[in-house]
Amino acid sequence: MPLFYFDVQLGPSCLPDHTGLDLETVAAADHEATRSALEIARHQLLKAEVPHVRVTVRNERRQHMLTASVSMRVDREVSHPELRPRRGSSTILDPVSGTRVSMDLA
Template identity: 40%
Template sequence: MPRFYFDVRAGAESMPDPEGLELDGLEAAEHEATQTVLTLGRDWLPCLREICVEVRDEQHRLRLSLSVALTVAYFE
């Protein structure tokens, strides 16, 4: 099974994933990244404006990126 790494970027913070997870493939990695970014978004979006999970493969190549953002618009 291939190993995928899930690095998190939240504001100016970057948190690399040193261990990764063994998953069936890129589709399973996308599902895992989606769950991760949504969970982090619930906790962190009130304080931050954007959270991103970047998925790397075993060769540390970027394979996909998922972002959740909070946009605030003021109207008069």
């Protein structure tokens, strides 16, 4: 079974995967990278600490295979005093599974 490495980039910080994960196919690695990027983004992006999440997949020879990225941008009109950081929750559509994913807004 092929070994795949999933390096995670949170804004400027990179967390390399030194262990790897055995998966059947590149398509399975693609699915895992997308799922991981969405899950990490769900917790990190709304904290406004990082503008994007990127999961890069490398094969067992450490060659780059694919990258899954999630980013968020909110444009606010600063001249409106009632615009404040929102609190509550939001729902997005997971493009891999087609299910809705709830996100807490901090």
